[in-house]
Amino acid sequence: MSHRAVVLEVKNLKKHFPIKGGVFKTTQGHVKAVNGISFSIKENETFSIVGESGCGKSTAGRTILRLLEPTEGEVWFNGENLYDINKKEFRKRRKDFQLIFQDPYSSLNPRMNVKELLIEPLLTHQMCPKKEAVQRAGEMIEKVGLSKKQLEKYPHEFSGGQRQRISIARALIVHPKLVILDEAVSALDVSVQSQILNLLIDLQEEFNLTYIFISHDLNVVKHLSDRVGVMYLGQMMELAETDELYDYPLHPYTRALLSAIPSLSTTEKKERIILKGDVPDPSNPPSGCPFRLRCPHAHERCVKENPIFQEAKEGHWVACHLYDEQDETII
C-alpha cells in the first residue's frame, strides 16, 4: 500500500463554530468541532473516519470540501493547498471532489427528475453538451443498477436504497477523484446496506476512486476500508491500517469502541469495556487529553498535557500518553 501516491493531505485542520449569545450577539465561546486533525490519503484507497455522533467527523468531511470554511489548517491536493484557492475558482474544482450524504430522502431535490439530477453536475462543469449529458446519464444510471426508463421519474417514486443509488450516480457522473461518503449507508436497512456497499466497491475499482468513508458503524468500516482513523471530540485518536487497528488497538478509546461490537462467537469471550459518563461538551473540553474523563488508564499527565498524535509503530499512529516513552509495560 505504501507505494501508492498520496492524493490528499490534511494538516492540522481546525473548525471552530462561534457561539453567539447575549443581547448584542457577541461571541461567547467556540464549539471546537474539529480541533487539529492530520492525515493523508493514498490513491485508490478507502480511508474511514469513525467516532461517536458529535465527534466532528461529518464536520471534518464538509470542511475538507470547503462546504464549511476552515478555522485553521491546510488541505493539500495535487500539490496545492485547497484553502488558498479563491471561492470562484474552487467551485470549478468541485468536480474532483464529491460528497454523498446520509439521508437519501433529503439529499435529492424533490422537484427534479432523475435525468435533471444527473445531468446537472455535467452541465454545471460544462463537461459536455446537453445531448451527450443525457446519454451519459443513461449510462450512469445503469452502472448503479437502475434502468434508463427510470430517468423520467422523480425521487419520491424510489425507495431509500434506490435513491442512494441515484445520489451515487449524481456524484460519480463527473468522474471525481475523491468521494466523501458521509454516513452514506447509515440510513438504509442492513440488506440494502450491503448492496450499496458492494456497489461502492465495484465503482471504486471501475473509476479508480479514492474514498473517505465517514461512519459510526464499525462492522461496515472493517469490511470496506484500507485504513481507519478514530476521532473523539474533534481530535484524531488513532490511525492505522484496518486489520492492524481491529486486531491490535492501542488507544483506550479504540479498545472500548471495538469491544462494543457484538460478537456471534460463543467460545471466545470478549472483555467488554464500558465507558463511564458522556462525551464532554465540545465548547468546553477537559484540560489535557480530551478522553481523560472517561479513560480507565488516565493518570496525572493526562490532565496537564494533550498527547501528541505520533507514530507508535510503523503506520500506526496514536495520541495517548501511554505510548509516549515506548514503555508498553504500563498497559
Added chain:
Amino acid sequence: MTEFIQKLREDKVGLIGLIGVLIVIVLALLAPLIAPYAPDEMHTEQVMHSPSSEFLFGTDEFGRDIFSRIVYGAQVSLQVGLIAVGIGATFGLIFGLLAGFYQGKLDSIIMRIMDIFFAFPDILLALTIIAVLGPSLTNTMVAIGIVFTPVFTRLIRSAVLTVKENEYILNAKAVGVSNIKIILKHITPNVMAPFIVQITLALSGAILTEAALSFLGLGVQPPNPSWGVMLNESRAYMEFAPWMTIFPVAAIIITIFCFNLLGDSLRDLLDPKLRQ
C-alpha cells in the same frame, strides 16, 4: 398536474371557489358580449329604475345599467388584482429569495425595510402612496403592489429558510452549482406552493383594497366602472334605490369569497404534509 385536478375535483368547497373565480374571469373577458349596454350609456328617462327584465339589476342616478357596469367592473377588479399582486409578488419573491438565501446584512436591511411597511395599516399605506403619486388606475395598482410586497417577502423568506435546511441544497453546493442556479433551480421551485396560495389570497385582498380606495375616491376615477366607485355613488341614494348598493356589494363579497375558498383549498392541496 392530473393528480392535482383530481384532488381539486374531490374538494367540493374548492371547486365552488374555482367556478366562482372562473365566472368572474369570463365576465371580465367577455364583458362586451355579456353586458346588454355600454357601462357609460345613460338612459335619462329611466333614472334609478328598479330591477326589471329590461335592466336586470336596475339603473343608477344617471340611468346607467347596473348589471352592465358590474360586468365591466369585473374587468377593472381583475386588472387591478392581477397587476397589483403581480408587482407585489414579483418584488416579494426577489427580496424574499435574496434575504433568505444570503441572510446576514442583506437580510437585515431588506427585512427592516419591510418591517417599516408592516407598521402601517394596509389601507393607510395605500392612501399615503396614492396621495403622493396622485389618484389614477395605474397608481392604485402600484400602491397596492407596494402594500403587498412585504407580505410576500416575509412569506418567501421563511419558506427559503426552511428549504435551505434540506441536504439537497448542500448537495448542489458540493456539486459546484453556482448560487444563482441554486436559487433558481433548487430553491424557487420548492417555495412555489406557499407562493401560489398567497397569490390567490392576495388577489382577493387587492380587489377589496381597490374597491375601498375607489370608494374613498382615490382609486379608479368616475365614470370608469369600478365596484368601489359604484358603491361610493350609491351612498346618497341608498334608501331610495337600494339595488344601487346591494348589487356592487354582492359582486365584491362573492368574488372575494370565491378567491378565498380557492386559496384555502389550494393551500390544503399544495401542502405536502396535508397531502396524504
